[in-house]
Amino acid sequence: MKTFKLGGVHPPENKLSQSAAIEVLPLPETVTIPLSQHLGVPANPVVKKGDSVKAGQLIAKGEAFISANIHSSVSGTVQKIDDVVDTSGYRKKAIVIKVEGDIWEDGIDLSKDLVKDISLSPQEIVSRVNEKGIVGMGGATFPSHVKLMVPQGKTADVLIINGVECEPYLTSDHRLMLEKAEEMLVGIQIQMKALNVDRAIIGVENNKPDAIDHLMKLIPEYPGISVEPLKVKYPQGGEKQLIKALVNREVPSGKLPIEVGCVVHNVGTSFAVYEAVQKNKPLVERVVTVTGKGVKEPSNFVARIGTPIANLIEAAGGIPENTGKVINGGPMMGKALSDINAPVTKGTSGILLFPQAETSRKPVHNCIRCGRCASICPMGLEPYLLAVLASHKRFDDCETEKVMDCIECGSCLYICPSGRPLLDQIRVGKNETGKMIRLRNR
Amino acid sequence: MNEITLISVISLGSLGTIAAIILYMVAQKFKVIEDPRIDIVADKLPGANCGGCGLAGCRALAEEIVKKESLEGMSCPPGGNEVMGEIAKVLGLEAKEQDPTIAVVRCSGSRENAPPKVKYEGDMTCAFAHNLFAGEGGCPKGCLSYGDCVASCDFDAMYMDHKTGLPVIKDNCVSCGACVKACPRSIIEIRKRGKKDRRIFVSCINVEKGGVARKNCQVACIGCGKCVKECKFDAITLENNLAYIDFNKCTLCRKCPPVCPTNAIHELNFPPRRQRPETKAEPAEA
Amino acid sequence: MNLLTVSGSPHVYTEESVSKIMYGVLFSLIPAALVSFYFFGLAAIMVTLTAIVSCMFFEFIIQKYLIKGPVTIFDGSAVITGALLAFIVPASLPLWMVVIGSLVSIGMAKMTFGGLGKNIFNPALVGRVFLMISFPVEMNMYPKPTSFSTQLTDIITGPTPLAVVKEGVAQGEKVSDLLPEVPEYVSLLMGNMGGSVGEISALAILLGGIYMLIRKIITWEIPASYLGSVMILAGILWMIDPEVYVDPLFHLITGGLMLGAIYMATDMVTSPMSRWGMIVYGIGCGFLTIVIRIFGAYPEGVAFAILIMNAFVPLINRGFKPKRFGEEVKNG
Structure with missing residues (x-):
């Protein structure tokens, strides 16, 4: 069984919702669609207060190179375009739409029929993906069309599809691979055509045997695509780790996967690409797992972008009395919410509710220099050292110790027996070092 | 016996002399002439x-x-x-007399004024918390109260008031500016010390709309502009829903603090006002 | 409802904690302790208990009244220092000396540097070396193993097998003539020899080591490189002249080597962080041990070897970084 070599941890999997089929979440009363749901420059709104919009209509345009279009996920009236509290408690610009009915923009195919023939040319595919606002659905939300355009002088020879879902608890990709496998496979073929590669590998961790079996049965119909079961290890879903695990290539420090001829996309993204290219449907909804030990019915929902997270929790049986932490994303890399009325965005793969008893960090002791953080760091860094350097503001040394390579996977903080806030301090170091490098390069 | 003593004295003495000569030559060669x-x-x-x-x-x-x-x-x-x-x-030069300055904390979002909406756990530094979330009080410009400023102070001129969760600057502040740099939210400002240490300043840097700011914090500046109208010296400007008092123009006349509806304007080291409650009710006659 | 908690990711943490690790080490020491209690009787029990209690006591006093900080005597680290210190002194050592050793271990080697995790040298070894220099006579009188005795005074003492061989060779005797003077190898392995409280049975210590390896408290690098380098170096010398240099297996199962390689050199605080650093450190320890054992003044070199290598740890940490992901690899 393949896996990546350097470091890694194995937190308890707790995939509580893995047998819950994807359900469609009822429409909320209003949706709040943030203008910055992707990495890069926020989109510019093209509607005004009072405009009536249809589902799937473009409401904000991503004009910079690294940016993404945003479409209305519902039909209704634009109530306001204003600063709204986002998941971190800071206020970001968003478009608030009052839902009236469910009327879709013309030309969007809402039928469930599978369309296999790919009629678009590679350039058309890229522009369609761009137009429909597809971003990486794994959580990093990097605009997908940028990844589908191979830069000059580089060639891609293999497309890697991330079906690893290495985060504990989350099951949205797992369910997607079971329920929308064929659409996803067509999506992969579309991406292969756009990139002009003839090989695609789907990496799936072997804690999802049903998904692996299901895909294995289907792939003979789709030439060039193969499925590779992987040993369960976190953070296998990190793109550098996944490339190492599947094709044994190491992306050089500070470089992108294209450097070693690879392009990595998530299974969710592949499905979104299928819908955009074959069905002309923009990215206005996504699968979100709602789970946690206290949750009555751990579920997987298809939710419209902009739905308040509170609605999802309500649909999964309501917020348990003793909830102490609500996390947007998985337990290893997700963000703790300060307000559960924040909206679902393109990158929301799960909502995790932790009971009070599990929210607290361990008491902090002195570092006993056990070296576990260094031995499990998937990037081969020394977290104990980086944390100390960062807290002493020695950012030059942080840079030589490669703080910028940190993928913030959280393994170090997870493993630390002394409960030290390693990643917290490293993040500060990474921010400040990044600022320093940008200043120098200017 | 004598012989041994003699040999050791001679050998040690010559060793010492050689070392001294080498040292002298090296010192001459690498001499740095400094003003x-x-x-x-x-x-x-x-x-x-x-x-x-x-x-x-x-x-x-x-x-x-x-x-x-x-x-x-x-x-x-x-x-x-x-x-x-x-x-x-x-x-033999001339030094320009400069007004003495002091650091001022421009936030009053104590636990009472801006009650916590969430609980924070993790590295107790403002630098990290600022990147993570808006703060326990909910104000994106408010003091995070984890004391990066206090840690940066080399003069023991600051301490954290654990009751309010706000840093307090003592009179021995030398206004070196370390805390200004340490605060990720730029809450601390170096201002004129003022006559008899008297200062008037807006203790808020929130630029959100009045209602939004007020929702998180009782004593936020809501940008109503009353103080701007009150000031006869054009010392107060209002920008982005936030009033700012220019310490070079302010004459410390104490007209603006009473008109502030949220008590966001602070006055320090003044004698107590005589008829505080009345000033608000009938300002013209008083 | 209660306030929601906000903190940086990750939001799950291992069950492992400092005190769990410490008590894990303590648990793994049980076989070695039982063997020594069997051979040295009540004296060994008294030394062990005295060391543990006095280490905890001194840590408490220092933390409470000198540092005036939080008291952490129950995190297990002081207990381990005490137990390990007891394990590397003779069972016949007067108890007041044990107390002094504990004071040096905790006060000088641990708390002056800032407590757990900050010390450069292994506290137990510092305590032992201090005792060895201050009380050379008492520290070089090892009781002869007998089956369980409750005697506390008038214990018959004798040299350790290492000392027998070393002194014999120094007086020009042949190794083959000396070996019959010490117990057989199987007997040595079980711990039937003169020596410090806990170091006598290589087998019991190995058992504890295997437990710690399974619990992932230690990694294989340091013990393997340490024991391996001792084997190889002793083997080379042995092949040069088997009548002057004793065979490698003898080196492996006598003296404090096994205890040192498994418990002392692997001390998390004072050992390197990266894999290659650990291996270099282990080889250094092995090399110094053999050099001291064969060419030095003392018959035993483990304590000095490890302390000397402890001093090099910061340098090793600097020189041997873990392999970074995506580092420039040769041939692309």
């Missing part, structure tokens, strides 16, 4: 190496002063006018 005035100036400086002058330390400032042969634009916040005057005397 002796640098030492004199450096001696006058407080030697705290706080960086308040904008340079790496006291020695760096001394070198800079001697190199430029002028005190233009240079200051030593901890030493103040006294030290600069002495240096000027030594070097």
